[in-house]
Amino acid sequence: MSQTSSSTARPPHSAPVFDQxxxxxxxxxxxxxxxxxxxxxxxxxxxxxxxRSISRLAFFRFAGFLLSCLGISLVAARGRGIKSGAALLGVV
Known part of the structure; x- marks a missing residue:
């Protein structure tokens, strides 16, 4: 038996057709x-x-982050010779 191919034959792994x-x-x-x-x-x-445990842990981590930012800022300000906290905030 010979097999003939037609133009309407589908590929063996045809994917569903979606609208463009x-x-x-x-x-x-x-x-x-x-x-x-x-x-x-x-x-x-x-x-x-x-x-509650996860919320408490997240709060303490956030508080630690803020305190470390404040500490780094104070150490950097001390290294530049700024003596007052008001000068650090730009008030003076």
Missing amino acids: QPQPSNAKSRIPVTPALLRSIFASSRTPLEE
Whole structure:
């Protein structure tokens, strides 16, 4: 038996055909992705105790970051010969 090929034959691994034009989306039907929404998604997978622990850890890390920034600024100001804190803030 001989096999003939026709112009309507499909390739063996044919992929689904998608429209090239993006479909217009209805802005009212889409939920905006906000940080609060993302946080609630991740928080729903944790217990309240785990959530409190993570929040506490994040707070102390942020406080440590701010204190280290303040300490580095004070050390840099001391190295430049600025004696008062008001001069550091540009008040004087």
